[in-house]
Structures are given as C-alpha cells and as structure tokens.
Amino acid sequence: MGSALIQGSHAAYYIFASIAWQQAGFDGLTIAVLWALGVIAEIVLFALSPRFSLQPSTLVVIAALSAAARWVMMAQDLPLAILAIVQLAHALSFGLTQVGVMGLMLHHVPGHVMARGQGYLTACGGIVAGLASIASGLIYESWGAGIYYVMAVMAAFGGLIIWLARERLSHQPHKAASGG
Template identity: 65%
Template sequence: MPSESQIPIASQDASKRFAGRLALFYGATFGTMGTHLPFFTVWLKAVGIDASWIGIISAVPALTRFTVLPFVTGAAEKRYSLRGALTVAAFATALGFAVIGTQYLPLAVLLAYAATCALWTPMLPLTDAYALRGVARYGLNYGPMRLWGSAAFVAGALVCGLLVDIVAARHLIWVIASIAALGAIASLGLQPLERPKPAQAAVQGATSLLRATGFVAIIVASALTQGSHAAYYAFASITWQGLGLSGLTIAGLWVLGVLAEIVVFALSPRFTLQPSTLVVIGALSAVARWSITAQEPSLAVLSVVQLAHGLTYGITQVGTMGLLVRHVPIHLMARGQGYLAACGGIVSMTASILSGVVYARYGAGVYYMMAAMALVAASVMWCARHKLSHQPQRAASGG
C-alpha cells in the first residue's frame, strides 16, 4: 500500500474526499441500524406483536439476503452502478420504514418490512464493495472508514435509549425512519469511481467464485459467526427490559459492545495476524460470549461480556474483509459481497426463526445454540487457513 507521500497531491485530495463522504454515509447507514437493532423488536412488542411473530419478522432481513440481495448486487455490478444503487436503496429504505410505522397487524408489518428489506439489506454489501474499491483505488484502510459507522450506531442506540423512557415505545419507529432519511441524503454525496477493466480470465472467474473452496470457507465461517448474533439482535433488549433494566441502561449495554468494535476498527491497520486467524479469534470469542450470556449474568458481568462484541463482530468483520480483498478480483467485489451476504442470510434467517421458538421455551438458553454455531465457524476457518494463506492474491486483477 503506497504511503501518502508517494501519492500525488490531486490523488491525496480525491482520497480524502472519498474517505470523508464514505465515512458520512457509513455513519448514516449504521445510525439507522443503531436505532433499529436494539429497539425495532421493542416497537414490535409495543404494538402488540407476540414473540413467535417477532422471531418471524426478525428473520426477514436474513431471508432477503439470499433471495433478493444477490440479484441487486449482481445487477449493480453488471451496470457499474454501485453508487446509483446505493442512492436508490437509501431512499427506498427511508420510505419503507415510514410505511411500516403506519402498520400494526403482524401480517401487514411483515409484508411492509419485507418490501423495505428487499432494498435495505443490499446496502451494506454494496457499501462494503464500494469501500473496498476505494481501498484498492486510493490505498486506503477499510477499518478507519468503517469505524464511523460503528460510532453512529452508538449515537443511534443512545438516542433511542433516551427516548424509550420519554416517549411511548410505539413511536420508536419514527426515530428509525428519520435516521434512514438522513442516510438517503448522505448517499447523494458519494463520489463516483472509475469502471474497472477486468481481463477475460477474471471475467470467467465470476462463474467459478463459488467453486473455490477457499472462498466458500470464508463466507461460511463469517456467516456462522455473524449469524450467531441472531438471538442477541432479536431478544437481548426484550430480555433486559424484562429484567427491569431502563431504556438507557439497555442502550448502554449495546453501546459498550459497539465501542469495543470501534476500537478494533481503529486499530485494524496495525494488525499483523493473518485475516484467517482474525476470523478464528472472532468465532472462538463468540463461543465464550454466548456461553456466558446464556447464564443470565449480573449487570456487572454482562457489561464486561458486552465488550467481546469487538471480537465477535468487529475482528470477524476485519478478517473477512481482509480475506475478500486478497482473494476476490476487485471488479467482482460486489458479487463476492453478495454471496457473503446471501450465505449470511441463510444462516441468520434460520437462526432467527429457531431463536424465536427456543427463546419462547427456554429463554436465555437460546444462547447455547448460538455458541454451537460459532464453534462450527471456528472449525471451518481453522481447517481452511493453510489453503487461504497459500492462495495467490487476486484482488489486483481489474482496476
């Protein structure tokens, strides 16, 4: 990666402009997630939707990841229109959450949420693909740009945490919709990137990507580790609320995890371990985290355990992106991100639905199921690490 002194002044300006605008968009995108993940299920419960329906509705984003999402990312890549696709998706998401806010019947909410997620869930893989092209184009680091998304997640969670004790929970959906609208506005500032010029051999590689065992190991291990967060995303806030914790305390617990994540992203340029090793560390950390969470620890212990989110999510994300940028041609990055998201969607949807059933019967015992998923993820990546470390780096093929 070239140093800043080796990059022409014009390129340095373009690089800073790209990084700044992308950081702003990451912030708006994850600000929406910061209000959505901790408190969307609280809103669902507030409008009278029961735990079984909450589990089904919570599975919708995962379902769209392996149905609609691959078609959206593939179409954006074929048309060289990542930026345009992000703008359309951002505006559709804001409108979709506004429509959801007018619905109260479980089936109506499910249908409106499904339509919204059809364009909302592709936003993250498209944004990561856009970011990794910028990494290759300008010699940037992924982590420092991505951390602004995590910072905005913290802000969003805190805002909702404060509001949940002030306004009725049935109004929280409008906070989510408002932050999504900010994301739509921020998408207008994203900087265009040049079209990559792939070689014919690289084009043929698009059809063989899923036949590469190393690539499959990457997406499976990542999907299992990130999918092991399903019960946490769907039921953590509900469980904590049931234990008598205030909205601000609940938000604080989410924030602790994301602050640890921010530290990981900020320090990621200094990491010297192989990306595959980072993924293994993230998976094993998830095994420990969910095993402890299943025992319903005290608030003090839970606060410490929440810091493991920097490992279970953050270091897994850094390791996965490092593996993709090494082993996927840059002009196929949207396709690779789409496959990753699709695999994650299958795993997360299944885990979310099962979580609703298991939580209804065993409560916090559902986290033992999440720990088992993470253990499988660690095993997959550990077995594949040698092959990945000896595969040629292919990301340079194509601008």
C-alpha cells in the same frame, strides 16, 4: 459459510437481549448503554484493525471463539458489571469476524469480481441470519436464555470451518487491485 455462521450466531442476541435485560430489571437507559458499549468497542476495533498483523483466517477463528464464549456467558444471569464487559466483546465476536473476512476477500477475490464476492458473502450471511432468527424464536420459547448455547455452537462451528480451511486461506493468490 464460516463467517455466516459466526455472524448469524448473533441472531438471538439481536432479537432477545433487550427483552431479557428488561426482564432482569434493567431500565431503558441501562439497556441503551449496554448496546452502545458494543458499538463503541466495535468502532475502536475497526480503527485499530490496520495495525493487526495476524492472518485474516486467524482473526476469524479468534472471533468465533470469542463469540462462542460470549454466548455461553450471555446464557447466564450476569451482574451488570460483567454484562458490560461481555458487551465489549462485540468488537471481537462481530467486528473481528468482519475484519478477518474482508482481509480474506482482499487476498482471494480478484478485483474485477470483488463486488460480486461481497454480494455472495452478504446473501449467504443474510440467509443464515434469517434462518437463525426464525429458529431462535422457536428455541427461545422453550429454552429461554438457553438459546445462547445453540448460538455458541453455531459460532464454534463457523470457526471450525475457517480453522480447517486455514492452510488454503493462508495462501494469497490474488490481490484485489491485480485484476486476478
């Protein structure tokens, strides 16, 4: 659920960022570059992730805090240079969540049920993201960019769930290859 809330907090961003940027006067090429910056940063994070030494639960908490900070910033009218830096934070808000959760699954889900575990993770994430998308439309209609404050709370709550479970998550009862 923690991961689903953090990843689902991206719903308003995915739906409304391009619209908001266009309304701010950015042309199509600039908007495309902003999206590409986030993707490139995420690819770099994934490439470097085998070197990470922090506990997977700690990575997810860092990701949640990064997402919350990112959404608070996105609620502001940012100049292009700052917005570009905020876009690089996609590596942390989305990518680091994925790396941390996959690390948690590797250590806590027996290999013989890993596919089922990933299915549950994806289903839960999809349900939360779908509901957040519907709610985002309704909230954006009234609050505009203020929707990002709601997304910040959502990400922070996801991080809180992981933070509260971190002691339990720091134990490594299973290895994926062990079969349980």
